[in-house]
Amino acid sequence: MQATKKYYFSDMGVMLSRSMRHIFRSMDTIMTVTITPIAMMLLFVYVFGGAIQTGTANYVNYLLPGIMLIAIASGISYTAYRLFLDMQSGIFDRFHSMPIARSAALWGHVLTSLVSNAISVMVIILVALIMGFRSPAGVLSWLAVAGILALFTLALTWIAAIAGLSAKSMDGATGFAYPIIFLPFISSAFVPTASMPKVVRAFAENQPVTSIVDAIRALLSNQPVGSELWVALAWCVGIMVVAYFFAMRIYQKRV
Amino acid sequence: MNAKQNKAIQVMGLQKSYKTVHVLKGVDFEVEKGSIFALLGSNGAGKTTIIKILTTLLKQDGGTATVNGFDVAAKADLVRQSISLTGQFAAVDEILTGRENLIMIANLRHLKNPRQIAEDLLNRFGLSDAADRRVSTYSGGMRRRLDIAMSLVGNPQVIFLDEPTTGLDPEGRIEVWKTVKALAANGTTVFLTTQYLEEAEQLADRIVILHEGKIIANGTLADLKKLFPPAKVEYIEKQPSLEDVFLAIVGKKEEN
Ligand SMILES: Nc1ncnc2c1ncn2[C@@H]1O[C@H](COP(=O)(O)OP(=O)(O)OP(=O)(O)O)[C@@H](O)[C@H]1O
Ligand SMILES: [Mg+2]
Numbered sequence: 001m002q003a004t005k006k007y008y009f010s011d012m013g014v015m016l017s018r019s020m021r022h023i024f025r026s027m028d029t030i031m032t033v034t035i036t037p038i039a040m041m042l043l044f045v046y047v048f049g050g051a052i053q054t055g056t057a058n059y060v061n062y063l064l065p066g067i068m069l070i071a072i073a074s075g076i077s078y079t080a081y082r083l084f085l086d087m088q089s090g091i092f093d094r095f096h097s098m099p100i101a102r103s104a105a106l107w108g109h110v111l112t113s114l115v116s117n118a119i120s121v122m123v124i125i126l127v128a129l130i131m132g133f134r135s136p137a138g139v140l141s142w143l144a145v146a147g148i149l150a151l152f153t154l155a156l157t158w159i160a161a162i163a164g165l166s167a168k169s170m171d172g173a174t175g176f177a178y179p180i181i182f183l184p185f186i187s188s189a190f191v192p193t194a195s196m197p198k199v200v201r202a203f204a205e206n207q208p209v210t211s212i213v214d215a216i217r218a219l220l221s222n223q224p225v226g227s228e229l230w231v232a233l234a235w236c237v238g239i240m241v242v243a244y245f246f247a248m249r250i251y252q253k254r255v
Numbered sequence: 256m257n258a259k260q261n262k263a264i265q266v267m268g269l270q271k272s273y274k275t276v277h278v279l280k281g282v283d284f285e286v287e288k289g290s291i292f293a294l295l296g297s298n299g300a301g302k303t304t305i306i307k308i309l310t311t312l313l314k315q316d317g318g319t320a321t322v323n324g325f326d327v328a329a330k331a332d333l334v335r336q337s338i339s340l341t342g343q344f345a346a347v348d349e350i351l352t353g354r355e356n357l358i359m360i361a362n363l364r365h366l367k368n369p370r371q372i373a374e375d376l377l378n379r380f381g382l383s384d385a386a387d388r389r390v391s392t393y394s395g396g397m398r399r400r401l402d403i404a405m406s407l408v409g410n411p412q413v414i415f416l417d418e419p420t421t422g423l424d425p426e427g428r429i430e431v432w433k434t435v436k437a438l439a440a441n442g443t444t445v446f447l448t449t450q451y452l453e454e455a456e457q458l459a460d461r462i463v464i465l466h467e468g469k470i471i472a473n474g475t476l477a478d479l480k481k482l483f484p485p486a487k488v489e490y491i492e493k494q495p496s497l498e499d500v501f502l503a504i505v506g507k508k509e510e511n
Contacts, residue, residue: 007365014363021355025350089345093310094405096311098360098363099364
């Protein structure tokens, strides 16, 4: 017991460096994760953008929060994919028969998910800057945005962990992400919810993505952030806690 | 007391069921320290299940098992410090190189000098030339050698090998056999499972046969050969192979 506790962070560090190597040796995954959101951003800004009334002069500014969430939602399907492969390959059996904390292997994947999604979000912000994205936000606001995105990533990562740990096939492991990727479309990510039909609007205004998008948008444009920030945080933390609980239960059962 | 200390593994009345299949129905055996022990059984007999219980990956439903004197259920952590596992399916990281795989395990075992340890094992297993290639480019035999090399990092006292030679060509098989013999010569206890009766004949100090959830034979090769009906005069040149013994015992059981 003592040994596994003493070395917990060192073991997790080994696991993290392992899966970070995986990511850097398959840069195509980062490409795949970022290319679709970037294409969407181009499409919405240069094709549909002229027809969309958002009340902001700069549509890239309006769009960026939602695009970042879409990138994270597609990024976490790779977390599920990597986890599924590890479960299949027997390498988890090797780790779990060694004197290291059992959760170290799983946490390695979770941290990797955070880092790789951070990388793809940065790539997207760079592209957005080239497309004319500008923000008057100060360091504190940016830190708050980073915090919200990290929480959102963690929440989705634990959902991905459930999928990756319990899936019977590769498609099952990654397919869960599609509905999540779709959520931003029925939110305030692309157009204001006020323009939507009543029923759709009711859904859009009460699902997590809208509050997260609104909070990030307000922070980035130096607008006062109101209750949407707390609603966003509550969603992220709530989803994270529930998903963490179920993922850990499945993990303990499977290994 | 003394007798107990000579045992690397003790298994008593081990029971295990998966939902509907009753796989282990009271399995008993003991493994001497520093010996090579072979668990034989056909597909689905429950060999991997036993290994998983002994390596703390799976909890038994009944009975007790100790490894290196520690109960697998109550003292899992101490068991894990005494063992290593080479599972039935290669547990190597395909995206890392052979060297990185070994260094990773050395780091997880918190050993000093992981690079040196990796270097030594790469040499010993003839993987030096491929050391810095990704494992995904390795042949099946190289992968298996790396897999076993990873299990030797940190010189654990008891090594579990689940069908270590399945899928290897004869040359690769002989190489693995040499490694296993060298391990035992150094005092390591080797627990291996196999479907190849010849393999057990070649390697094992003691052989047990698992069939329909029970151990149906347990002894040295010579003991098991005695179980076989004496060779008839006409066929006197041919000694019964373990295969004959196995088929004879299984056949007898099924008649009953
Ligand atoms: N997780 C599981 N859920 C349900 N049944 C299982 C599970 N694992 C194994 N079994 C069943 O238990 C039996 C024993 O499996 P086990 O893998 O221990 O056999 P084995 O002797 O290692 O076989 P093989 O030589 O094919 O590796 C088989 O009938 C198998 O189908
Ligand atoms: Mg097996």
